[in-house]
Amino acid sequence: MSLPSLPPDALVAVLCRCPAVDHPALRRTCRAVRAALDSDAYKSERASSGFVEVETRLIPGSELYDRDHPDGPSDVSDAEDGEDLEQKKRERREEDLLEYYSDLGRLEEYGVQDINHEIRVDGVVCGSISMVLVHRNNLFHDATDAHSQELTEVGWTLCHSDGRPKMKSIRDADSDGVASNGGFLHVVHVRVNDPAYRAGDCTEVVSRAVRSAIAAPELEDRWTLATAICDFHVYMTPEDTRLYHELREAEWQRGDREGGRPEGAERIANRQTECLLLDARTYLRAGFRQIPEVVGSEKDQPVWLFALRRFLGGPLLTAAEAADVALIGPPELPPAPEGVDLELLQLIKRSSNSVRVSLDGLARSERQYADGQQQVLAQLAQLNNMLEGDDISEQLAEAFQGVRRQLDEFRAMRDEASRQETERVLGQRREINERINAAIREAKVLVNERGASVRASYAINCAARLRIPELVDALLDLVPSQERNAAISAQDNNGVTPLHCALLGTPELYETDEYRLFAQHLLNRGADSNARDTFDRSALGQHRMTMSSRLNFSGVFGFRVDEGPEAWRPYHNSMEQVLKPTRGETDADRDAMPSAYGDDANARDVGMEDDVMFDDDDDMLDDVNGGMEDNVDD
Secondary structure, eight states, rough: OOGGSSOOOHHHHHHHHHHHHHHHHHHHHHHHHHHHSSSSHHHHHHHHHHOOEEEEEEEOOOHHHHHHOOSSSSOOOHHHHTTOOHHHHHHHHHHHHHHBSSEEEEEOOGGGEEEEEEEEEEEEEEEEEEEEEEESSSHHHHHHHOOHHHHHHHHHBBBTTTTTTHHHHHHOTTTTTTGGSSSSEEEEEEEEEEEGGGGGOOHHHHHHHHHHHHHHHGTTTTOOOOEEEOOOOGGGHHHHHHHHHHHHHHHHHHSSSSOOOTTTHHHHHHHHHHHHHHHHHHHHHHHHOOGGGGSEEEETOOOEEEEEGGGGGOOOOOOHHHHHHHHOOOOOOOOOOOHHHEEEEEEHHHHHHHHHHHHHHHHHHHHHHHHHHHHHHHHHHHHHHTTTTTTSSHHHHOOOOOOHHHHHHHHHHHHHHHHHHHHHHHHHHHHHHHHHHHHHHHHHHHHHTTTTOOOHOOOOOOOOHHTTTTHHHHHHTTSSSSGHHHHHTOOOOOSOOOHEEESSSSGGGHHHHHHHHHHHHHHHHTTTTTTTOTTTHHHHHOOOOOOHHHHHHHHOOOTTOSSHHHHHHHHHHHHHHHHHOOOOOOOOHTTSSSSHHOOHHHHHHOOSOOOOOOOOOGGHHHHHHHHHHHHHHO
């Protein structure tokens, strides 16, 4: 039986074993063979059976330049008499190549290189891979910030400011320390345009393409640590993509005017989750490993992965082997509040936001007034010393009497202004107390009359996030006494406890006492210092993460003279003492230590003279909130 006489499926099964170099000759044999080679069934079978040939080609900067400027440099002026226009264009091209391109691709700020590969399947270009290569030094975060939002997130999450890995999983794998230096390679974008090569969710083509690209000869010795974030678009079918964009457009146009989800939303959400998992398996096959420390609470959060050069030594994993690799997913968290529980949460959210805005405004105005008063008092003291000096003549002293009378009048005006300011502050505090009391009364109605659950609403977490101690205490009082310790340490549907919530914000230096005292207040009410979030961090780890972000961000944009690491050290050291877990730190806590304090024994040894000692009495917050607790109704 000849090939053309075979049934189509049998013909495909036979032809898929032929090497790609023979395809041109086979196409010339007859129409049936040519049709079989061009069919989606052939491409799908060739990919799923493993006979497909995949390679990538790095596109050098000179070729990218010519693609970017098909007509040559556009800003070269007309040649003058005796000048060669083509020569001017060639010279300008060489200048541009030297400044904006490299042998690896395009050059960006801080020497960051955008790298592009074309994917060839059986000799035909059918996709692309884009990567970013960053040199690691003390400007690593500056370089990632200047490039893109994704690279900023990756750089700040995974690395210190000099590019050294933060994550324990990466450091443990890098036993020889090679990945602490050298190039940092991030895979940004992978696309295989022909869906036939991805039919049946086959990962063969994409896996081989990723391995080929990161192991390209041009990149040898150029990187020591590679990362990737899974992308559901890689495996979405054209139909999936069309529906996805239609749903996004419909949701944008609808806004919040209607409840529920549009038809097809659940199906496409499930498909996104499936495609994210497929892309994770793709990277596992290519030699990557999961970074478990960045697993959060979101169900559809993409997997983050990394690779070291030594991971690329063996063959690709098979699809079955990759499927057997256990991926760490988000933990099971309690459900989001609904019904009357949601009403309670929304009430506390509105009230807490309103009170926090007023408290912050009052604190700023009091601080500004105190600074102004301090300056006035200093000037008055200086002037008074001049008037009472022993070395002035009798005539000059007599002339100063008028100034002295004016000075006394000014003091009286200042005293009156102080009295008015005190009345204004007291009035604002009374108004804030009234709003807190109103919220507490409404909360009691929702709980006692309508059956709302304080614990199921996560209202305590919300009040803690905005540091409103009166609301926290009132809500705890609405919880049965035997459940209060559990309630003050419970994770919400985002995986954080009230103590974690209180530490999510970044204080100004003048607010640090309030943050510290509020954290102590929660602990006094029974909060568990050992409770962990979804990243396995205790509240101490959350504090360290916040401090790291604050110091790293300020470091990139320049510290103010009075807000460098040393200015923050007393606060940091005191929080280390307050938040110390009784059962010891977790690995995630240790990884979160700010680099400015990580190698300093003083950061751990908080029994120093710059520590602040605290009274365990609950009314410590009076210093911060002006005795507001005493004015709140039961």
